Amino acid sequence: MANPMPARAADQSGTATSDAIVEVRDICKRYGDIEALRGINLEFERGKLTTLLGPSGCGKTTLLKIIAGLVPATSGQIRINGKVVTGPGPERAFVFQDFALMPWATVLRNVGFGLELKGVPQAERHRIAKHYIGEVGLSGFEEKYPHELSGGMRQRVGIARAFSVNADVLLLDEPFSAVDEQNRRKFQEDLLQLVEKERKTFLFVTHSIEEAVYVSDRIVLLSPRPGRVSQIIEPNIDRSAAPDVIRRDKGYLDVVEEIWQGLRQYAE
Amino acid sequence: MANPMPARAADQSGTATSDAIVEVRDICKRYGDIEALRGINLEFERGKLTTLLGPSGCGKTTLLKIIAGLVPATSGQIRINGKVVTGPGPERAFVFQDFALMPWATVLRNVGFGLELKGVPQAERHRIAKHYIGEVGLSGFEEKYPHELSGGMRQRVGIARAFSVNADVLLLDEPFSAVDEQNRRKFQEDLLQLVEKERKTFLFVTHSIEEAVYVSDRIVLLSPRPGRVSQIIEPNIDRSAAPDVIRRDKGYLDVVEEIWQGLRQYAE
Amino acid sequence: MHMAATPHKVSATGGAGSGSSTIVETLAEFARRRKSFWVVVSLATLFTAWEIAGRVPISFAFPTFLETLAALIEMALDGTLLPAYAITFQPLVIGVAVSAVLGIGLGIAMGLSDKAEWLLAPVFIVLQAAPMAALVPLVTFVYGIGLVAKTLAVIMLALPVIVLNSYKAVRHVNPSLVDMCRSFQGTRLQQISKIIIPDATPVLFAGLRLGIAAGFIGVMLAELLITPTGIGDLITYHRSIANYAHMYAAVASIIAVSTITLAALQYIEVRFLRPEKRRK
Amino acid sequence: DPMRIAFGDIATVESLHLLAALERAKEKGVDVQVTFLKSEDIAAQAVVSGQADIGIGGPYALLQKVKAPIRIFLQLSKLQFYPVVNTEFYKEWKDLNGQEVAVHSRGSGTEAIMQLMADKNGIAYSNISYVPGAEVRTGALLQGNVKATIVDSSGKRILEKEAPGKFAFLPLGEVAATDEALFANTDYLSKNQKDVEILVESILTTWREVAADPTSAVALREKYKLLPDATPDMVADIDPYFAEAAPALPLNGGGEDAAKDDFDFYTISGALEGNAADLKVEDFWDLTALNAVLAKIGTK
Amino acid sequence: MKLFGIKIPMMTSLLFWALVWEVVGRMDVIFLIPPMSAIVSAGFDLVATNSWQNASLVTLRSFVVGMALAIGVGVPLGIAMGRFKIVDNIFGLWVNMFVSAPLSALVPVLMILFGLGETTVVVTVFLFAVWIIVLDARAGVMQVPPSLIEMGRCYGASRLTIFTKIILLSALPEILAGIRIGLIRGVKGVVIGQILVSIIGYGELFELYSRSFDMERFWALTIILFAAAMLLSAGVELFEKRIEYYAGAR
Ligand SMILES: Nc1ncnc2c1ncn2[C@@H]1O[C@H](COP(=O)(O)OP(=O)(O)OP(=O)(O)O)[C@@H](O)[C@H]1O
């Protein structure tokens, strides 16, 4: 934690810069007297799923929102595809922890909302929305309202909405935290398939070490407030294997254990 | 699931009756038109931790509350130490999912509340309460109010309160679901120590398969509504091993996988 | 309206009770199922108490319930009640409409802009907490005694309520919905029209309902304090000639009308504005 | 038991003489309790319902309708009102034909006067609006919200002071009718004859004193410490008001003659139903106390 | 709002409006709006007068008695409605109806039942304040977390103990919120009662000043009354915050 240049980051930096779609440069963030983030430098590779992991309140959400352009950084830069950005842009889409669905709109309208804001004509919008509704397994629910869906289904709507604007980078803030354990596990497996299929860049925040190790290509561990990068870990797990094989893979278990040993000191 | 006489229950029944502290006999429960539980027969051994696991809405909470005497069964009997009970009693204590702490009372008063209701004099009450506050690792927080504590700390208060009335059976309904993942993991480890030390009978409800397998002596799987006992599993894990050893134990992983395969059909 | 329909339901279901169970059981069963049963019970209790108190009598100026009912029917039939309501509703409707447009506008502006909030919120907070009734007579000095003055009295009471509720509605819009809109590069205008206003609508509407309730109070104050017109005139006139049954009938009718109006609005609100509450 | 009086107005300089008379009655051992109410009809309602013993107002319409046996027993003042028009629009009675006028309230004396004058001048108003409070009508005239109405003497003085020449006061023939009177339940009157007589006597003697010397009103205020917080403006108003009002004060408490005049006037105004000639004094008045007092102090 | 990076407290805008008032008053636009400074000085004169002190006393007395009744009746009734379905069924209609009914129309009727003078004003205060107190107390009792009650049962508490040690304390924040709104409504009630029926206390002064066009005093009295209403509610709010603190963020 006291080590700002993380152990495994070195063998990574060389390749990362080559195809980094998102670059985080010296990001600091203060909320009044609270220093939430200090000097964050990170690169996120195209087509990979990177997870931010860390104790509660370490600034994971803050960092994700800064990247999304929803919260301004106190200092530092965010570059997307090499260009400095200061606000939200079409190449990034956010998936919210509380789903952020409009309760007055149907699933179809919710999924097509990003397109609606862009002025895409209705027919086109509905075609695209329906496609992604099918993709996340919600066909037949187009005319339902969010309150008629379970937590897991609502989050799928949120993900379909993010897909439908065809952004390159998807930012997901604890997307499964409001979903119950067993559905969550199912969802993780589905997510891996989506990652495989859609070939997008994912930035993922979670509290669950197993989840992080199970789904991520790379895990960024943040230290407690003020959040700094304390370690970067690449699980290097063979994702082509069946879920139960992955979950009993030695490498997988080692990484989980390693991360847990790093984090348990911050648990109460 | 369609098999009411569970696979592994047979090798169990012989010993179970010998020292069953809680016996559940033919319990059925209807809420109006909804049949929540159908013909539940179970025995819980003294000094063991048994987990109820099953898909959402299968009646886990209902069964636990019937055992606690908080909800009347439609038919069937609950026996504690061989005696039929119909309401709450001093030999059982409940730990609530939402903690059920009195927001206007300090930790000390909350923990001592069960004793206060029994009319235990204040000095004695405080002595006992302080002892258990120490036991769950909250020494120094006696004068804090619940809203000043984190979720994990609040649940510890709830557990200390249950311990302090010196009940034989502790009923825990998803005690860690409102606690974040990393603290939850820590908590599971602490719970195992408490079980070891206090030698009480625990009935535990959870959604998390890993959690169930990690902490339980016995796992009762319930089928979806109307809830019936579909399978009883004894993980038979060596709890004297270190947590990370347990979590990579082959037996542990096999049981997790077995349960997951049984339950995944019920996920959305 | 639905109140009037209830007695039918009672007799219909009560009569159709199964033969084996006692009347008490049938009633108890019915009470469990129908809220309207209790409406009838509590109305009947009050009316009986009123009738008895009137017969005692507790005072020459206290008519019985039946006399009052007769007076109400008489006024309804001889064509004094409807025109009176037409007159009372004029300032009420205009006042509430003005308050709604102005109040929702101001409230949204205050919700969206810190400067507007700083400038206006305290004023309306004071106005809402203050006993505006004291100021109603002042209106006559400036706006005289006509429709304008009464409309103004309605506005004085309704506007602060509507403004503050609209303001609250906008301030309590789900922030993650706003973030969601921003993350899809929605413009400020889109944010307001597609997220903030729809999300605030239920609270806006609730505020409107409170505003209408305040408006009813305002119009009654105006008709009792400025000049007696409409229902206020029925009350004062019948009092001045000692037609107390008519006076009570006018008072009871305005209370009933306001209650029914508000209940109808609430029904509309749940029915049309809340998809998440609709199918329950 | 205290004598509970319901006064349908607030205490101002215009009721100074009444307040003084009540003080005198108190001196003579009558426990007078005055409640000030929003309007005359609330005061009447209070008497009808038994919440007050004696009311102040002009309750002819009520007397005819109400079931309770209420009677007037003393006249306090006669109608003293001034029809007034905004000269920009109207000059005389004829101009008001087909126009709107504002009066105090339905069935009030002010309405009766305006109706009477319309009949006399052979005109008809398009609409009569009700604006309670002479000062409100005065204010409304000054603001231009009302073009023709009827005001009291202090309103007249304000109009003359604030906008001299802008308003014209229309001529009014002889109007003799009760503006305010004391009334009570017959039961009360017969049971408390002595107290009522003391009250009547106090009022009549005070009235006579003020009529003889209008400036004595100021002295009365000082003597009984009435209206202690009146502003200088209000105090300055006392002398001119009583100078104008004194000559019209009824010094003999009205009685049968006043009742007959009232029948004529209020049947025309519509407050009373039926023929003036058919109405019986004893249905409206209880003269016992008044006659007893007049026998003692004489008539003037 | 922030100006030059400094946070300006919201209520300061009232000072700004007072300034605007002063300017408009000085310009002599309309006799209704005398300069603020004149109002303030009239206010100092006013509080020294006997009639103001008496009126305040009368008003305060009606208000306090009315509020005491409203709280004394409203809180127990609300709690009973929250606890017993049958009470809720019987009173629910009336409470919901009267909480937003135009009670001002009812005031003239009250006199017949409650007499002249202060009693009617007391009843008006009561009627204005009581319904919201009932509703909030009811809501407070109904939203006691069921798990808290089950917890009490589980540890062997009697019904009475559950009521006194759990339900009442748990409902306290809502009950207080109801009382705060009730107080504000009560102030409105006392004024409406005083100017609609018996002209006593502040009602008398209002009537007197507006009739004699004494606008300085009229506004001074208005401001005193408004300030009193605001202070009252701020006072309860402060108390509420302490309870909230001790009841935690709920
Ligand atoms: N709007 C805000 N104003 C003030 N402080 C804030 C704000 N948002 C976050 N913080 C503070 O910044 C720190 C980081 O917050 P953030 O929400 O990013 O943490 P997190 O890692 O997402 O936590 P969690 O795991 O609980 O979601 C926290 O200490 C929080 O209190």
Ligand SMILES: Nc1ncnc2c1ncn2[C@@H]1O[C@H](COP(=O)(O)OP(=O)(O)OP(=O)(O)O)[C@@H](O)[C@H]1O
């Ligand atoms: N008070 C109640 N009234 C009516 N139905 C109820 C009530 N409580 C529970 N149920 C129904 O009984 C069934 C079992 O509920 P229960 O809460 O015991 O399930 P659970 O297994 O604890 O679910 P979860 O995993 O979501 O906590 C559910 O279908 C639920 O809808």
Ligand SMILES: [Mg+2]
């Ligand atoms: Mg977060």
Ligand SMILES: [Mg+2]
């Ligand atoms: Mg449950």
